[in-house]
């Protein structure tokens with residue numbers, strides 16, 4: 001077991017210095033897109049198509065349903081700084097580090113979270129009793 005380091009001064013993390021401790025600037029490594037609330041099987045069929053793409057997730061929280069695309073911003077420099085800081089978009093300016101991804105993973109605040117196709121398909125099967133029957137019918141129609 002590693003020995004505890006002695007005499008290491010503890011640095012208090014504040015709003016002002018927090019971002020400098022954030023490895024990889026987590027808030028710049030994804031974007032989200034608000035969705036109309038999915039209700040019908042066709043809506044979920046569309047989501048299954050979207051989540052079939054690499055690094056696309058889906059979640060629901062108090063604000064509704066969102067696509068989450070995990071891809072770093074092209075302006076994020078290797079040192080974690082913004083390459084277009086002076087002209088960065090409004091949404092970046094409005095993002096607060098008060099209680100952000102540094103403090104807790106975003107997933108903790110989600111009511112529902114789907115990390116891929118299989119998880120969403122399982123949800124669809126539970127939510128709609130006729131999900132698989134519908135697929136059989138669609139397959140027949142496609143062959144006809």
Ligand code: SF4
Pocket residue numbers: 018019022025026027028095096097100101102
């Ligand atoms: S706002 Fe939060 S997640 Fe973004 S760089 Fe600062 S500490 Fe990291």
Ligand code: SF4
Pocket residue numbers: 027028073074075076077081082083084085088089092
């Ligand atoms: S524009 Fe700058 S602040 Fe906004 S996501 Fe990209 S790197 Fe982050």
